[in-house]
Amino acid sequence: MRFFSDNAAACCPEVLAALGAANRLDTAYDGDGLSKRLDGAFSDLFGCEVRALWVATGTAANSLALAALCQPHQSIVCHRDAHIQNDEGGAPEFYTHGAKLLLAEGEGAKLTPDTVQALLATVRADVHQVQPAALSITNATEYGLVYTPDEVAALGALARERKLGFHMDGARFANAVARLGCHPADLTWRAGVDALSFGFVKNGGLSAEMLVFFRPELADATLYRRKRAGHLLSKGRYMAAQVLAMLEDDVWLRNARAANDGAARLAGAAGARLLLPVEANELFIRVTPEEAQRLRDQGFDFYDWGPGEARLVTSWDSDPAEVDALATAIAAL
Amino acid sequence: MRFFSDNAAACCPEVLAALGAANRLDTAYDGDGLSKRLDGAFSDLFGCEVRALWVATGTAANSLALAALCQPHQSIVCHRDAHIQNDEGGAPEFYTHGAKLLLAEGEGAKLTPDTVQALLATVRADVHQVQPAALSITNATEYGLVYTPDEVAALGALARERKLGFHMDGARFANAVARLGCHPADLTWRAGVDALSFGFVKNGGLSAEMLVFFRPELADATLYRRKRAGHLLSKGRYMAAQVLAMLEDDVWLRNARAANDGAARLAGAAGARLLLPVEANELFIRVTPEEAQRLRDQGFDFYDWGPGEARLVTSWDSDPAEVDALATAIAAL
Amino acid sequence: MRFFSDNAAACCPEVLAALGAANRLDTAYDGDGLSKRLDGAFSDLFGCEVRALWVATGTAANSLALAALCQPHQSIVCHRDAHIQNDEGGAPEFYTHGAKLLLAEGEGAKLTPDTVQALLATVRADVHQVQPAALSITNATEYGLVYTPDEVAALGALARERKLGFHMDGARFANAVARLGCHPADLTWRAGVDALSFGFVKNGGLSAEMLVFFRPELADATLYRRKRAGHLLSKGRYMAAQVLAMLEDDVWLRNARAANDGAARLAGAAGARLLLPVEANELFIRVTPEEAQRLRDQGFDFYDWGPGEARLVTSWDSDPAEVDALATAIAAL
């Protein structure tokens, strides 16, 4: 019974079926009929004109977005615990040719206008210091918190005022939207977001992640950068097929709700053990090493997260019976 | 009836079946059971200890190989018509951080020790000039020719003598092996090749290409570079599954033979129109614009290749009836 | 008696005197009184508003100019024999983060609209190929030829039409102006040049080269790139002092004329041995190995330039007696 990562989950049946349906001769790269539908499909979803590009990983989506918003001699403001800082092997530095990440603070990996401004205030406006050009947040955050539309908009207003491009790492964007029940536009372009890494793989996809530009002109150079990074797959139809299948009938939202529901069920059982509110599909709980062992002895697998802490992740296909079993086990600790 | 690219082909049924079979919870990234079998599977295939990494494109495989063999301040010798020079959007320069490509000559995009030596002779050994560190060839070449084991070995000997790492772009390696009937080892490590981009996608795969290191230590840093380039997919099991399915029962060879057979059939019909011998699955033929139009009017699709020339490509799933029809149409021109 | 490089020459007395005069406490980096005069001094010289930055080498000037005109995923058109291609150790690739150099043809390292267009015609406008963004020429060329204002303007018109930034490597710009007797503006911004590497070191300077932007806005990011490249010297006053001293009373032109005169004197003696017309301060002549040895035995030092060829370079401080002696020796061969 695995609760250590939504990356461990299988693909949802709609995705596999779409791969089969796409399995025919078509134009190579992104010239196929399915890939050509993406701009339209995401423009419909977001209610504005967007450009939407598939790539093979969220790391590539994030890094291409940052390269579109930040010159090599500039810098990107993000949270100290951001995935782009800690878990992408330096990909942002690679794609931006060495831009710096400037690290801001905030509870639960969430930035606020105050913490961003405090960081910006430390940068002198001279050539000896790397000047900020972009702001990047993660929604849902690395600690499973969710930025509301108002919170995003407050950061978006600051970004505009300071002339920073605004990127959202949405590896778990679906979980955030599912939690908030808002329109996807409210969390993105209406709140000032320029580029969104829209995650599909953790949420039931196989290998396709999306990079969505709300300023369509940013896509022009990105198409070249994607090719240059080796992310223009030769049989792109299979990338588009996965994503279109998950947009259809809101599979992406249904999957995210299922994952969130599992986490909420566990949160109820964890009670005072919770380190942070549970707003998406991740829980961080206090457990002694002995308690952690007791859970593992019952067949539950998860990551330790520092001394006396554990991370539990649910996914679109978490078995309700297994979730119940874990909830019971946690309550019984 | 499309003959313009093997990238346009569908996936073979073994690949799709393998995706379905792999569709279950497993460890993320390359920690899954299937990915862990790759080193062993390719070591068995090549008869020596190798390291084998999946990536999403041949461009990434080539570029990672070159980054392992060449420092940013060095250069790579390749053919003037090499894919890495002309068709990868500058990916080798991106991954190597600006290494130069030095362009050598040779009929049919094939290098020889003589043309490589002629190029090397133009480089002064001082800091003002970028010093060569690697040699890269494509087998089968961009013009559908095949290097024999002896030809590769001659270049390998030169590479060793000049202390150049030796890379083979094997986007159509399967077609070369199928043509030659040799052991894969004879075309690679026995001939001095250090790193092979082993193509699966054109040959019936969906999205997985392989990078094989015959000097296993080269993989160590490459694992980091792969992550940094955004090519460490989070559900790697679906990458490994495709490749393992094509290794099993030599599907890769069977597919390549089918593609080569189609091209040979067309070559027989093309006769004196051939610009070059047909040794793999590509033909380059002389056709007037009117003749090209006549073929298109009959439903055959292909690329023009300069004035009065056309490129025809067969693939693993080329319909024999369509191949026959095209052969007849060419003969009738 | 050295004729192998104008880099071997000493500094002119005005430069050394200026260093002494500047030897006092002043603001660091480029905040000193002398550095602040550069924009004005060069705007006066060129008769338009420019931004003028010192750097320590022509390589840095060229590379910063190219980085201002070309994105990492784009390319730069230059001559096959250009210094930026052959003699800067890959600096353009370093500063541009891996842009490609596309190599065009032309007699005496001189491009023409025809040869540039022929090269541009080989580039497909798709993401698989690196798209040209800049054109770079050298005046005087690597073979000592001089582009006239009309020739530069013809290339400038082509650059504008194809939306290419236009850079001039003017390591020997002074020699070109001295030869042509034109206004510096005629060779640069009036002919469409966006950025000029204006060489001072070969022409009597000690360590300061200039990068002049005729589109002033290009300087903004370049100031950051210069710092990032380690070319913002902490005692910039000594850089500016050299250059201002050479602008005063047209020392730069007088020095260049002296060098050109020496070369013209040798050219007269060389006659039919000349491989190319002598238009600046370099000669390329035919000499057998025995003849070359005979010259060396008389104390003349110079570079061989391929089989049966030699390069002779005069400089601002070439001793007329030594030039005469060499002229006599050549005539006597």
Place this chain on the structure above:
Amino acid sequence: MRFFSDNAAACCPEVLAALGAANRLDTAYDGDGLSKRLDGAFSDLFGCEVRALWVATGTAANSLALAALCQPHQSIVCHRDAHIQNDEGGAPEFYTHGAKLLLAEGEGAKLTPDTVQALLATVRADVHQVQPAALSITNATEYGLVYTPDEVAALGALARERKLGFHMDGARFANAVARLGCHPADLTWRAGVDALSFGFVKNGGLSAEMLVFFRPELADATLYRRKRAGHLLSKGRYMAAQVLAMLEDDVWLRNARAANDGAARLAGAAGARLLLPVEANELFIRVTPEEAQRLRDQGFDFYDWGPGEARLVTSWDSDPAEVDALATAIAAL
């Protein structure tokens, strides 16, 4: 009366005299007679075989050292207040092609084995995180403190244990040696340092900084990187001349002692206002805005250093009368 930077100081007379003495024809780049003496001169100074390269700035020296010790996909441990992190415009990221700086803690910008180990403990040894490859310290530090030989050796032992290359930014290395009265070897290779940026410009030089490798083989690729960065000046003799003049008769030590003495004189006057001990040529003192204004009204110029704090810097040529005047003024506050 300027106390805001040692970069504002003039050059010492020995340096200017040496430029004049070097002002004759010589081989270009680093092939001249003076440049060729550098390896020997620094080997003598340090008592071991070293390679010593001039560059135009400390930023270039630091960045080339880091590029020699750290791959693009790796990281460098330094202090949060290090010059390489805050004041070099991202040059380390440029030269290393995007390596990350990992920021450790320590009083007065001084690292300790404990703070370095605490930082290293946060890095997981997997491909998702950028692995440390180098340790960089500044001696004297950005806050004017000095690492003793024992302190350096303790960090050197840790570096060796963790397989980190060890770099010392010695922009004020002379001040540290002058303070400690130790042999330069004790602060460097005997303590495990692999590469030293040895500053000459702040200490009386004009434009030449040195990069010294105690592992001579590191120089091989660095010679190419220096050229590629545009730091191989064409008239290198004037670089070497400056440095050799300052090595002769220990001018470098004498100058540093003069600067340190000035600072010590001021420290005595500052007493309880000192934020940190004064060990080199920088003081950080507590002053109210009114007090700072009072000093400025008396003609003293210096930097504010955060609220209620000021930085005062003495240099090799600080006028003892001005130092006395400032000391008196501070005491009188």
